[in-house]
Amino acid sequence: MKHGAGSKTLPWVVLVLAVAAYLGWAAAPASALYTRFLTPSRLLALAALLKLVYLLGATGWAFACRDRLEVDNPARPAWFLLSLGLLSTFAGQLSLAPSQVVRAETPFPSMADIFFVLGYPFLIAALLVLLHAYRDAGFPIGSLAERVGIIVGVGVIAIVVATPILRPVASVGGPLLDRVLTVAYPILDLALLLPLALLLRAALRLRGSHAGEVWFLLLGGFVFLCAGDACFAYFQSLGKEHLDPYVHATFLLSYGLIAGGAHRQLELLKS
Amino acid sequence: MTTSEAVEVMAKVLAPYIGDTMARSATAAHCQKLGITAGPVSHEQLEALLGKLRGGLNIFLGRDKSASVVAEARRALAPREGAR
Numbered sequence: 001m002k003h004g005a006g007s008k009t010l011p012w013v014v015l016v017l018a019v020a021a022y023l024g025w026a027a028a029p030a031s032a033l034y035t036r037f038l039t040p041s042r043l044l045a046l047a048a049l050l051k052l053v054y055l056l057g058a059t060g061w062a063f064a065c066r067d068r069l070e071v072d073n074p075a076r077p078a079w080f081l082l083s084l085g086l087l088s089t090f091a092g093q094l095s096l097a098p099s100q101v102v103r104a105e106t107p108f109p110s111m112a113d114i115f116f117v118l119g120y121p122f123l124i125a126a127l128l129v130l131l132h133a134y135r136d137a138g139f140p141i142g143s144l145a146e147r148v149g150i151i152v153g154v155g156v157i158a159i160v161v162a163t164p165i166l167r168p169v170a171s172v173g174g175p176l177l178d179r180v181l182t183v184a185y186p187i188l189d190l191a192l193l194l195p196l197a198l199l200l201r202a203a204l205r206l207r208g209s210h211a212g213e214v215w216f217l218l219l220g221g222f223v224f225l226c227a228g229d230a231c232f233a234y235f236q237s238l239g240k241e242h243l244d245p246y247v248h249a250t251f252l253l254s255y256g257l258i259a260g261g262a263h264r265q266l267e268l269l270k271s
Numbered sequence: 272m273t274t275s276e277a278v279e280v281m282a283k284v285l286a287p288y289i290g291d292t293m294a295r296s297a298t299a300a301h302c303q304k305l306g307i308t309a310g311p312v313s314h315e316q317l318e319a320l321l322g323k324l325r326g327g328l329n330i331f332l333g334r335d336k337s338a339s340v341v342a343e344a345r346r347a348l349a350p351r352e353g354a355r
Contacts, residue, residue: 205293
């Protein structure tokens with residue numbers, strides 16, 4: 001299937017403009033642009049709709065990749081798991097959308113959190129299956145010592161970085177479920193980061209190629225997902241409202257990059 | 272044709288799909304597993320190597336596209352094999 005250059009670049013232009021709008025909101029919230037036109041309620045509704053579009057696209061394209069691969073292809077289960085994880089995240093975002101669009105509020109905790117949390121095991125499993133497939137196909141993913149070194153290194157760095165972030169979040173008052181969920185997201189992100197680090201190492205060797213483009217987009221999306229959860233933990237628990245634009249910007253980047261990666265992979269499979 | 276010449280040709284064909292670094296390291300790793308050492312390489316060894324690379328490419332490209340890339344590599348290797 002042929003696409004014009006315009007139809008290929010338009011989604012990226014929309015993503016860049018959206019992220020720029022949220023970063024602008026963070027930088028100059030009192031400016032006329034953000035008090036008259038792009039008001040917080042409009043920006044919340046816009047973010048909700050854009051997230052839904054990107055997540056729906058990412059889910060559909062990831063499933064189409066699974067569908068396109070042969071039954072015995074070791075990457076097929078990974079794309080299926082990825083599509084399930086994205087579908088669960090989409091369901092979470094969909095259940096939040098009415099409150100965000102109509103009432104300009106994000107309830108927490110809510111039904112959405114069940115779907116968001118459920119999505120993580122699928123996403124983590126997808127990355128683990130891919131790592132396994134890479135290794136079985138003979139692609140170098142590093143010696144055992146290198147892999148252990150990367151996992152320990154990332155784990156230590158994540159704990160050193162996450163502890164000062166999570167300590168105030170965990171120690172703040174409020175219902176137990178709120179605190180458990182707020183801490184659970186960064187911990188699930190840590191579990192996601194470990195296979196992600198190993199895949200990033202393999203993806204570096206793919207740079208400059210079609211497959212490399214797919215994996216830099218996907219893995220970049222996961223990195224922003226982790227960053228978004230860290231921002232959300234601070235924003236939600238400590239009431240740091242100035243972080244709200246960053247929460248939207250990082251999640252939009254995350255979902256947009258994952259959708260772009262899944263779409264690029266589908267194009268590659270169709271080529 | 273020597274192993275290093277074959278690796279060079281294969282890496283050139285595979286690079287647009289999986290990158291030059293991955294193409295070289297995957298080809299070298301498969302050579303090692305198949306016991307293909309430096310020096311002249313036989314037609315059977317080349318076919319075994321292409322078969323392994325095809326299995327790996329399946330992950331990124333699917334079976335049909337992998338088959339066409341491997342066929343491209345085979346065509347690129349053919350003149351050099353004939354020149355032995």
